[in-house]
Amino acid sequence: MRARKSQRKAGSKPNLIQSKLQVNNGSKSNKIVKCDKCEMSYSSTSxxxxxxxxxxxxxxxxxxxxxxxxxxxxYTERNHSKTVHLSRSTGTITPLNSSPLKKSSPSITHQEEKIVYVRPDKSNGEVRAMTEIMTLVNNELNAPHDENVIWNSTTEEKGKAFVYIRNDRAVGIIIIENLYGGNGKTSSRGRWMVYDSRRLVQNVYPDFKIGISRIWVCRTARKLGIATKLIDVARENIVYGEVIPRYQVAWSQPTDSGGKLASKYNGIMHKSGKLLLPVYI
Ligand SMILES: [Zn+2]
Structure with a gap:
């Protein structure tokens, strides 16, 4: 659905009379509109x-x-009183729990936030729900639909999926991939990427332990630190009894917003003055 290019001006309102005429002429009455909230283009007549x-x-x-x-x-978070969020647009400090979700749900008095690990061997619906989220997330990221083998295999652990839950809704996800084999050896997938040019540094193969295959947060929950929290909690829970250091985390195909997050989370300044991101291929 992302590939469908809008033939008309985005946001143009459907004209019922015109579409009826088009039907009479025997042509398809596709009215392509673009939602200004989720940015999806679709046929309003289908x-x-x-x-x-x-x-x-x-x-x-x-x-x-x-x-x-x-x-x-x-991970669970019940008390947000000490956590504040600095709004870039207004410069005001607001508590993390005063989210847009809460505004639209005034009846909710108790708010619990938690991060869960999706268990591939459970047939209670969590795997199906996660798969469904990933279908839509991959469409948004324009990413291939190939990451499920990383987290939903019941025989071989290639990685894990974590979900950020707020008020019984999954508002963010992260899929973490193990980059080392069972013998503890790291793979040769690690690279450095120059942030400005998105070019890979040649002939350098850094060792990174885990990779972020996908990371996503729903629009009303962005800029609240949820993505960072997901990475931090994943680092602590991907390998039993071990916390993976921040610099051992690599990024896969960072998008513009992903690159920004990566640059803040664990980009390093090279002596040349260029910012380098840890990535993997
Ligand atoms: Zn929409």
Missing amino acids: IEDRAIHEKYHTLQLHGRKWSPNWGSIV
Whole structure:
């Protein structure tokens, strides 16, 4: 659905009379509109397209419903009083828990935030829910739909999926890939990427222990530190009894926003003055 290029001006309102005339002329009455909230382009005259948009729209803005029974809890946060968020747009400091979600749900008095690990061997629906989220997330990131083997294998642990839950909704996800083999040896997948040019540094193969295959946060929960929290908690829970250091985390195909996050999280300044990001291929 991302590939469908809008033939008309984004946001143009459907004109029912015109579409009727088009039907009479025997041509397809596709009215392509672009939602200014989730940025999806779709045909407003197609029932199927509208249903896909509705699902995508809700996930993009508010995340997906998540059962309290799904996932194994690796982190909980109940008291946010000390955590503050500096808003870039207004310069004001607001508590982390005064999220847009809460504003739209005034009935919720108790707010719990937690991060869970998705268990591939459970048939209670958590794997299916995670797979569904990933289908829509990959569409947004324009990423291939090939990451599920990393986290949902019941025979071989290539990595793990973690989900950030707020008010029974999955508002963020991270998929972590192990970059070392069973013998403890690191793979040769690590590289340095020059942040400005997105070019890989040639002939240098740094050792990184884990890779971020996918990371995503729904729109109403962005800029609250959720992505950083997901990486931090994943570093502590990917290998039993071990905390992977921040500099051992590599990024896969960083998007513009992913690159920005990477540069702040663990980019390093080379002596040439160029900022380098740890990545893997
Ligand atoms: Zn939308």
